[in-house]
Amino acid sequence: MKNKKIIVGITGGIAAYKAAVFVRLLIKEGAEVQVVMTEFAKKFIGTLTMATLSKRPVLSQFFNPENGDWNSHVDLGLWADALVIVPATANTMGKAANAVADNLLVTTYLSAKCPVFWAPAMDLDMFKHPAVNKNIKILKSYGNHFIDADLGELASGLVGKGRMAEPETIVSYLKNFFNIDKKLEGKKIIVTAGPTHENIDPVRFLGNRSTGKMGYAIANELEKHGAEVKLISGPVDIKCQNSNIELIKVQTAQQMYEACKEDYSQCDIAIFAAAVADFSVKNKSNSKIKKQTEELSIKLVPNVDIAKEMGHIKKNNQLNIGFALETDNEMFNAKEKIKNKNFDFIVLNSLKDKGAGFEYDTNKISIIDKNNNVENFELKSKTDVAIDIVKVILKYYNL
Ligand code: CTP
Numbered sequence: 001m002k003n004k005k006i007i008v009g010i011t012g013g014i015a016a017y018k019a020a021v022f023v024r025l026l027i028k029e030g031a032e033v034q035v036v037m038t039e040f041a042k043k044f045i046g047t048l049t050m051a052t053l054s055k056r057p058v059l060s061q062f063f064n065p066e067n068g069d070w071n072s073h074v075d076l077g078l079w080a081d082a083l084v085i086v087p088a089t090a091n092t093m094g095k096a097a098n099a100v101a102d103n104l105l106v107t108t109y110l111s112a113k114c115p116v117f118w119a120p121a122m123d124l125d126m127f128k129h130p131a132v133n134k135n136i137k138i139l140k141s142y143g144n145h146f147i148d149a150d151l152g153e154l155a156s157g158l159v160g161k162g163r164m165a166e167p168e169t170i171v172s173y174l175k176n177f178f179n180i181d182k183k184l185e186g187k188k189i190i191v192t193a194g195p196t197h198e199n200i201d202p203v204r205f206l207g208n209r210s211t212g213k214m215g216y217a218i219a220n221e222l223e224k225h226g227a228e229v230k231l232i233s234g235p236v237d238i239k240c241q242n243s244n245i246e247l248i249k250v251q252t253a254q255q256m257y258e259a260c261k262e263d264y265s266q267c268d269i270a271i272f273a274a275a276v277a278d279f280s281v282k283n284k285s286n287s288k289i290k291k292q293t294e295e296l297s298i299k300l301v302p303n304v305d306i307a308k309e310m311g312h313i314k315k316n317n318q319l320n321i322g323f324a325l326e327t328d329n330e331m332f333n334a335k336e337k338i339k340n341k342n343f344d345f346i347v348l349n350s351l352k353d354k355g356a357g358f359e360y361d362t363n364k365i366s367i368i369d370k371n372n373n374v375e376n377f378e379l380k381s382k383t384d385v386a387i388d389i390v391k392v393i394l395k396y397y398n399l
Helices: 016-028 047-054 073-079 090-097 104-111 124-128 130-141 167-178 213-224 253-264 306-313 330-341 382-396
Strands: 005-010 032-037 082-088 116-120 150-153 159-163 188-193 198-201 204-206 228-233 246-249 269-272 279-281 300-302 319-326 345-350 365-369 374-376
Touching (some): 005 104, 016 167, 032 047, 090 104, 090 130, 124 159, 188 213, 319 330
Parallel strands (some): 005 082, 188 228
Antiparallel strands (some): 150 159, 198 204, 365 374
């Protein structure tokens, strides 16, 4: 974190006391810190404490009341390498998501060109509220990062999700993000992501519920470590924000296979995170199938198994990682897939686990290697799951 310029935004929640430890840790790591506080934050922690720890005067108003100076949110936004909001209240997240620019922190947020990190903290029922979740979703869609709140006892005395992540966790998240040592530099990596769509006729297709979030998160994490990443993606709603990642968009399993085949022999690692359709339609109609009263049968033919085909031509110096999304006999099926598809590792997620699978921003995984060693992980955001998966890769290469 040496010489990294960090704006720490503090908002009005009881977890604001943890912001003091957070700033202290950043300074210890060699970062330059500018604290921006909302008016409510000052009720929870003193500006003198924060100014002393950060070694700079705290900013909280558009004008400096003593000398009438203008605190330029534009300059602040351009100065920073990261903006971290610790703790993030429902109020400030709501304002940021909707551009309600009525304080210095939100205007700084709107002017910032740097990555933004939110460490939310609030009571469990607020956290569950659809309005809060909607705002978090909006902020995520802008590419903002979230350091998920923990489960535990809350200031209200209730127990649930809402405790702000510990300052040490937030610092290590940032260190990981900036990932000063590019350990995967020189490695060429293919990642498949998303569903595939198999046409029935020009307006209809067979698909599945995959969102592509897991594959995109893995691609981002690999790129942060300096890898040369090719992301072969089926149709998804998310945008690849990272211009260093080469994005190849495909529709069908056959197209995904062809894109993989083209690059596989030169790649070091292939990660098959896509939920490839197992079948495509035998006789696709070139014109729209019209409504009819009788039953309609559609004949399906098996698709190429991309991972298995790449497994056949895999060389000793290549690493193949597969995914298994299972509903029953999870471990058995995952181990079978390792053998059948010549994977070195498989990432198993079970639809029986709450919060795991396609439609969530979270996932709960186990990673199994080809010698049947199993590592189980907690339920985490998909970004954090990607960090765990990349750690396994780094360990494999002794990096
Ligand atoms: N896979 C693939 N090409 C396919 C089907 C699957 O590359 N046509 C890959 C997936 O990306 C994943 C792994 O194989 O990494 C396992 O996929 P999964 O759908 O769980 O398994 P299937 O082999 O399709 O078996 P089943 O659907 O019966 O569980």
